[in-house]
Amino acid sequence: MSGITTAEQVIRRIWSFSKALDLALIDEEVRKGFKIEIGCGHGERVGYISMRLGHILGLKGSDLFFLMIAGLMHDIGAVGGFAEYHGNSRLMELHSGLGAKIMSDFPGGDILSEAITYHHKTPEDNLEIPVMAQIISLADKLDIMMERKIATYRDRARILNHVTHLAGKDFFPGVADALVQLAGEEAFWLYLNEGELLEPTLAFLCKRRVQEHFEFRKICDLMFGELFTQQLSDTFAFLIDQKSTFTGRHSRSVAENAYAMAMELGWGTEQCREIKLAGLLHDLGKLAVPQKILDKAGSLNEEEVQIIRTHTYYTHNLLSAAGFARNVVEWASYHHERLDGRGYPFRVPVTSLTTGCRIMTIADIFTALTEDRPYRNGLSEEKAMEIIRSGVHSTVDEELVSTAEKALL
Numbered sequence: 001m002s003g004i005t006t007a008e009q010v011i012r013r014i015w016s017f018s019k020a021l022d023l024a025l026i027d028e029e030v031r032k033g034f035k036i037e038i039g040c041g042h043g044e045r046v047g048y049i050s051m052r053l054g055h056i057l058g059l060k061g062s063d064l065f066f067l068m069i070a071g072l073m074h075d076i077g078a079v080g081g082f083a084e085y086h087g088n089s090r091l092m093e094l095h096s097g098l099g100a101k102i103m104s105d106f107p108g109g110d111i112l113s114e115a116i117t118y119h120h121k122t123p124e125d126n127l128e129i130p131v132m133a134q135i136i137s138l139a140d141k142l143d144i145m146m147e148r149k150i151a152t153y154r155d156r157a158r159i160l161n162h163v164t165h166l167a168g169k170d171f172f173p174g175v176a177d178a179l180v181q182l183a184g185e186e187a188f189w190l191y192l193n194e195g196e197l198l199e200p201t202l203a204f205l206c207k208r209r210v211q212e213h214f215e216f217r218k219i220c221d222l223m224f225g226e227l228f229t230q231q232l233s234d235t236f237a238f239l240i241d242q243k244s245t246f247t248g249r250h251s252r253s254v255a256e257n258a259y260a261m262a263m264e265l266g267w268g269t270e271q272c273r274e275i276k277l278a279g280l281l282h283d284l285g286k287l288a289v290p291q292k293i294l295d296k297a298g299s300l301n302e303e304e305v306q307i308i309r310t311h312t313y314y315t316h317n318l319l320s321a322a323g324f325a326r327n328v329v330e331w332a333s334y335h336h337e338r339l340d341g342r343g344y345p346f347r348v349p350v351t352s353l354t355t356g357c358r359i360m361t362i363a364d365i366f367t368a369l370t371e372d373r374p375y376r377n378g379l380s381e382e383k384a385m386e387i388i389r390s391g392v393h394s395t396v397d398e399e400l401v402s403t404a405e406k407a408l409l
């Protein structure tokens with residue numbers, strides 16, 4: 001599937017990217033000293049809670065849809081370099097502003113960026129705050145109050161008490177009332193406790209109200225086609241690359257080099273576009289790798305190597321869940337697999353390594369070798385190609401190395 005047109009596919013795609021974002025934010029939180037397990041999606045929870053509150057407050061159709069997206073992506077500006085952002089007002093402003101700027105290029109960008117700009121505002125700021133931001137502000141704090149553990153009956157009462165007590169100060173009164181209403185629904189808490197929120201979100205947005213679903217479909221057809229996927233891919237390539245000081249343009253360069261090789265082979269326009277997309281997203285799972293490992297100056301220990309090696313596993317899972325075509329998923333996530341079957345993370349046999357996968361491996365190695373790393377300067381293109389050639393048969397495909405020599409030198 002290259003183009004996406006139904007509401008359900010759009011939601012699955014953006015949800016998967018929000019999971020990638022959550023993996024990156026967990027790294028930030030781990031660096032702050034919190035003990036947080038991978039998979040405790042803050043964005044997913046804020047997206048779900050916001051959507052439920054928004055519905056009670058009368059938001060419908062496209063507004064509810066955009067609110068859910070703004071909730072999923074509200075901390076997108078906090079990826080990379082904002083280890084202390086919560087509790088520090090300047091950095092709270094900074095990540096809100098940066099996130100709003102990133103999302104302003106998306107379909108519905110005006111609405112999304114307004115909701116994200118003000119997502120840490122409270123009534124005490126004495127400003128006119130748009131209702132979506134008021135909702136996300138409470139949803140964000142609610143998720144933090146729940147401390148990512150099972151909310152018992154007593155926890156719920158304590159949280160509600162706290163919210164109603166501080167309505168008008170920390171929480172906007174209308175949204176606080178909506179939470180009181182929502183809290184009466186047992187399933188709301190049970191879904192949050194269980195943590196699997198995509199299916200209930202899909203059920204809520206797509207399957208309940210036929211009339212509203214019709215409106216989503218119109219929006220999705222109009223606004224969330226090819227351009228939306230391109231925007232997501234460009235944005236996440238940028239986030240991956242800025243995570244480490246040494247990978248400034250890595251994803252974008254891999255995409256360009258893979259594209260150049262595919263062109264050299266005479267591939268058609270659609271396939272060339274797809275391999276570029278796969279290149280942009282090949283290291284998506286690196287968002288889950290702590291920055292201190294990515295930037296480590298010395299050699300990595302055994303455990304750090306294992307952690308780095310998880311990245312293509314996450315790339316594979318995230319892109320599969322996002323509904324990308326199988327060839328795109330494989331081209332992106334098999335770039336550390338090897339012709340001798342000793343690669344990672346799947347140990348894919350040589351017979352399953354298609355031309356696109358083999359192109360990506362060469363594009364990735366070539367790009368990495370020509371870039372600076374903490375422990376060495378970038379090599380010349382000729383030297384890089386010489387090293388790649390020495391891996392013919394074990395790592396890389398002989399004919400494709402010749403293609404790379406023509407396309408990249």
Ligand SMILES: [Fe+2]
Nearest residue numbers: 074075119120
């Ligand atoms: Fe935030």
Ligand SMILES: [Fe+2]
Nearest residue numbers: 042074075140
């Ligand atoms: Fe947040």
Ligand SMILES: [Fe+2]
Nearest residue numbers: 282283335336
């Ligand atoms: Fe990689």
Ligand SMILES: [Fe+2]
Nearest residue numbers: 254282283364
């Ligand atoms: Fe890479």
